[in-house]
Amino acid sequence: MGSAIVNKVRLLTMQPTSACNLRCRYCYLGRHKGAVVMDLAVLRAALARLAAEDLLGPELTISWHMGEPLTAGKDFFRQAFALTERMLGGATRLGHSIQTNGTLIDDQWAALFAERDVKVGLSLDGPTAVHDANRVLPDGSGSHARVMAGLDCLRRSGVRPSIICVVNQSSIDRAEELRDFFRAEGLWRINFNIEEIEGAHERSFVKSDADWRERYRRFLAVFHAAGVAVRDLENVKSWLADRRPRAAGAALPLHHLSIDATGGFSSFSPELLSASHPAHGDFILGNVTSDAIAAAMGAAKGQRLWAQIKKGLLRCKAECPHFGLCGGGYPSNKLFENGSFDSARTTACEAGIIIPLAVASHAPAVDAAHGRGAPSYF
Numbered sequence: 001m002g003s004a005i006v007n008k009v010r011l012l013t014m015q016p017t018s019a020c021n022l023r024c025r026y027c028y029l030g031r032h033k034g035a036v037v038m039d040l041a042v043l044r045a046a047l048a049r050l051a052a053e054d055l056l057g058p059e060l061t062i063s064w065h066m067g068e069p070l071t072a073g074k075d076f077f078r079q080a081f082a083l084t085e086r087m088l089g090g091a092t093r094l095g096h097s098i099q100t101n102g103t104l105i106d107d108q109w110a111a112l113f114a115e116r117d118v119k120v121g122l123s124l125d126g127p128t129a130v131h132d133a134n135r136v137l138p139d140g141s142g143s144h145a146r147v148m149a150g151l152d153c154l155r156r157s158g159v160r161p162s163i164i165c166v167v168n169q170s171s172i173d174r175a176e177e178l179r180d181f182f183r184a185e186g187l188w189r190i191n192f193n194i195e196e197i198e199g200a201h202e203r204s205f206v207k208s209d210a211d212w213r214e215r216y217r218r219f220l221a222v223f224h225a226a227g228v229a230v231r232d233l234e235n236v237k238s239w240l241a242d243r244r245p246r247a248a249g250a251a252l253p254l255h256h257l258s259i260d261a262t263g264g265f266s267s268f269s270p271e272l273l274s275a276s277h278p279a280h281g282d283f284i285l286g287n288v289t290s291d292a293i294a295a296a297m298g299a300a301k302g303q304r305l306w307a308q309i310k311k312g313l314l315r316c317k318a319e320c321p322h323f324g325l326c327g328g329g330y331p332s333n334k335l336f337e338n339g340s341f342d343s344a345r346t347t348a349c350e351a352g353i354i355i356p357l358a359v360a361s362h363a364p365a366v367d368a369a370h371g372r373g374a375p376s377y378f
Contacts, residue, residue, distance in 0.1 A: 008057030009050060010249055013065050013258040013270040014043070016072040016080070022101050022143055025134040026166060026195055037072050042263040043080055046288040047087040053294050055254065059093040065270065066260075070104040074112060081116050097121060099164070101135065103143050105150030110157035120154065121191075122147070122161040126178040130171045151185070162231075163187050168195040169205035172215050175222035183226065190223070191231040194351035206347050216351060220359045232356040239325045240360060248327035251313055253297050253306050263287040267297060268309060269332035277335060280305070308341040316344045326353050 019035035020027075050056055062084060064077075081096065088094055097119040113120055124147055125131040132142025154161055163182070171178065182190060194216060195205060206212045223230050239246065249255040250269045258273040259265045264284040266273045272283040283305065286296035296302055313328040326349065331341050333348040 007254045009257045013063045015066040015260045019071040020068040036261040038261040056092045064098040102150035103146035110153040114157040120161040127181045162189040175219040236357045245324040251328045263289045271332040311342040
């Protein structure tokens, strides 16, 4: 187990602030408490530890995520981008990405993203009625108009965002409407996330809808036929082309490292950073301002966490014919859906792997009992 804790960090998820200006009805982060903005000293400590502990590989993606990152302000990001380049630019190939609800984007934000070549992920659930059903401001009003204004700013700066679109009970049968909307807006790179049980969000229509698999298969098939670059479809098509085993970085110690606005850090699925569970407590392993990262991963709490996640990986390998495609999936989904890291199939597996595999290979309709059709590779 000791050798596993020296993985190089490939994805560094940073929470620049705990604040968010929306109150999305399916948010996994739960109640919004006080807003905390990351002090640059925390970022400096994190970067210094990555370098000093030899945790940098040939490339590092820094994902600014959780809450609404843009509420930290432009000055924070200008300084943060400059600091990361100064401290790590000569040690690894750096890339920045940011996941935003888009409501705060103006021309200055867009210009900053273009200048720094930041990959922008924009949360947009479709046309007005679909989007505004869940992605709302604190007063309950919809956010769609503000998102579209932000999208126009990105276009003017030549920034082409990828889209994250949550599919729920109200949108799963409206694929053609969503396809036409995204096509009219020139948005061809989309990540569909089926509404999940995760963190503070403890309910999903998939738990009470026996037909959701077939409904979602039909939904994806519409976008597949239209030639839209849907993340999960592209992933499985790539796997079908070469059949090379994939690893699940989120299930490997320190491959994914997440740091909150106060410097607390965790590993594995980024969603664990803000979560707690009756059997585990919280998942914070230490704080970058005071604790060595690798040592914390190797301490008792990190070892217990890895032992349970590893059991889940081995269970997936033994039970699932798709292990070579996903490498064991996301530990957070296993915990929140099944109540244990030592488990296998989840809604995320079905929606992100099994159903897209059926669509991409033109397989029969998904079987509700097993979540798979019957092409020869199963």
